[in-house]
Amino acid sequence: MGVRGNLYPHHCSHLSKENFTKPRVSAFKCPPDRQQAFYWDSEVQGLGVRATPRGRLAYVFQRQHQGRTVRITIGDADAWSIPDARMKARELQRQLDEGQNPVEVKRVKRAALRADEERKEAESITTGEIWPTYLEKGRPKGKERFRSRYLNDLKLMSAPGGEPKKRGAGLTRPGPIFPLLALPLGGLDEDRLLAWYKLEEQRGRAQAARALMMFRGFLRWCMAQPEYRVIARRAQDAAKSSALLGELPALTRRTDSIEPSQIADWWSQVVQLPNIQVSTYLRALLMTGLRREAMASLKWRDVDLRWKQATFTDKVFGTRVVPLGDELCRLIEQLPRDSQYVFSGSGKDGYVKDPRSSMAQVLQRAGLGHISIHGLRRSFALLAEESGVPTGAAAQYMGHSPSGTHEGYKSRSLDQLKVFINRIESHLMSLIANTP
Numbered sequence: 202m203g204v205r206g207n208l209y210p211h212h213c214s215h216l217s218k219e220n221f222t223k224p225r226v227s228a229f230k231c232p233p234d235r236q237q238a239f240y241w242d243s244e245v246q247g248l249g250v251r252a253t254p255r256g257r258l259a260y261v262f263q264r265q266h267q268g269r270t271v272r273i274t275i276g277d278a279d280a281w282s283i284p285d286a287r288m289k290a291r292e293l294q295r296q297l298d299e300g301q302n303p304v305e306v307k308r309v310k311r312a313a314l315r316a317d318e319e320r321k322e323a324e325s326i327t328t329g330e331i332w333p334t335y336l337e338k339g340r341p342k343g344k345e346r347f348r349s350r351y352l353n354d355l356k357l358m359s360a361p362g363g364e365p366k367k368r369g370a371g372l373t374r375p376g377p378i379f380p381l382l383a384l385p386l387g388g389l390d391e392d393r394l395l396a397w398y399k400l401e402e403q404r405g406r407a408q409a410a411r412a413l414m415m416f417r418g419f420l421r422w423c424m425a426q427p428e429y430r431v432i433a434r435r436a437q438d439a440a441k442s443s444a445l446l447g448e449l450p451a452l453t454r455r456t457d458s459i460e461p462s463q464i465a466d467w468w469s470q471v472v473q474l475p476n477i478q479v480s481t482y483l484r485a486l487l488m489t490g491l492r493r494e495a496m497a498s499l500k501w502r503d504v505d506l507r508w509k510q511a512t513f514t515d516k517v518f519g520t521r522v523v524p525l526g527d528e529l530c531r532l533i534e535q536l537p538r539d540s541q542y543v544f545s546g547s548g549k550d551g552y553v554k555d556p557r558s559s560m561a562q563v564l565q566r567a568g569l570g571h572i573s574i575h576g577l578r579r580s581f582a583l584l585a586e587e588s589g590v591p592t593g594a595a596a597q598y599m600g601h602s603p604s605g606t607h608e609g610y611k612s613r614s615l616d617q618l619k620v621f622i623n624r625i626e627s628h629l630m631s632l633i634a635n636t637p
Contacts, residue, residue: 220242220243220244221242221283221286226240226278229250229252229258230256235254237251239252239261239263242290244287245291247264248260248287249261249263258277258278259278260286260289261274261275262275262293262294264294264297271297273304326386326432335422348516350494358378358379358415359378360373360375361376362375362376363375377411378412378415380400380401381397386429387435388435389435389436389439390439391439391445393439394436394442399448410449410450413445420437420440421437457572458577458580459572459576459580464632465632465633467569468633471483474562476559477535477536478545479544479553479559480559481532482553483556483577485529485532486574486577486578487584488526489599489622490581490595490598491523491578491599492515492578493574495513495514495515495516497542497544497554498514498542498550499544499552506534509525509527509619510619521600524615525622526622526623527623527626528630560574581599582595584628588625589624590624594621597613598618
């Protein structure tokens with residue numbers, strides 16, 4: 202099918218036009234010395250039958266248009282009746298009379314149908330079909346991959362549930378994002394997302410809000426992928442709608458930390474924990490202000506007790522060499538070397554993973570209110586301030602991104618930081634020793 206020159210004018214000129222009948226059409230044969238032959242209708246100008254050496258017969262329409270021969274296949278002679286073929290030929294002639302090329306019209310219609318089929322196929326892709334690719338190839342802005350902890354949270358948020366609980370009896374419930382995985386991504390609109398969020402909110406408002414933020418990250422990733430961009434646009438607009446965002450709880454900045462007057466009580470209870478790795482780990486977080494995952498995953502090979510320093514993984518810088526205080530080095534030296542990790546644990550990662558229960562036990566016995574693990578990082582910042590350490594030096598030691606928010610931030614050498622960390626550690630030890 203297409204616009205062609207009159208390749209076989211001699212095939213057509215010597216054949217007289219006859220009124221098409223079913224027997225005449227069926228009897229038409231292609232001469233053995235030709236690749237195709239034509240038989241023309243006398244009633245409708247331009248309507249013909251094309252025969253091939255294999256005996257196939259098809260109705261065609263052929264006319265001159267803008268100095269060129271236009272030939273277009275109507276269809277198989279067995280599938281089309283003569284009246285229907287004539288009606289189609291007249292329709293094609295009208296298109297020529299209106300200045301349209303029937304071949305181009307047919308091409309445009311086929312392209313439109315193909316695009317519509319592709320659109321419907323794309324819109325039928327469920328969120329769950331794309332989600333595994335996101336877990337494998339997705340990454341935060343400026344990072345090569347998800348942190349293992351965040352990736353694990355994504356998997357838990359989208360888990361189908363039904364697994365035996367690790368703690369307590371019964372089976373786990375589906376994660377908040379799991380219900381969205383069965384829905385076509387292209388069909389996620391504001392109403393569906395809002396209904397999903399309100400249902401999950403009944404199970405836990407904070408968990409539902411976090412699930413929504415994670416799902417928005419997934420949608421941003423989809424918008425960056427050419428193959429998903431079109432079908433994800435509607436869902437992304439819905440996820441940013443004021444109706445949905447208005448349901449989110451107000452953000453509150455956490456300020457929990459251990460007051461200087463509480464440190465001695467907290468410390469005395471941490472020392473009594475039966476697990477020496479957890480006990481030392483919690484104290485190390487207070488003594489350094491480092492991020493919990495960076496401290497937990499510290500390996501013996503990255504610790505240099507001679508020079509009193511260690512190399513930590515860092516979400517901002519990748520890795521960082523950090524000086525260790527004298528007291529912390531003493532505590533680390535006492536730990537058993539039964540694993541590649543300094544703070545070894547029984548979990549699948551091999552190191553201390555979730556010390557919240559131990560922390561809760563310590564706080565209860567010390568008579569203190571709730572303080573998160575991250576609150577130990579804030580507590581270190583307060584100790585640094587009380588010790589007279591420049592804010593910028595404390596920020597550098599803790600691994601904050603360099604910015605104007607930290608007064609006096611400038612790059613300091615390890616020796617300079619070592620002076621400051623020992624000053625903070627000495628202040629901490631004095632608070633523990635001088636409290637009745």
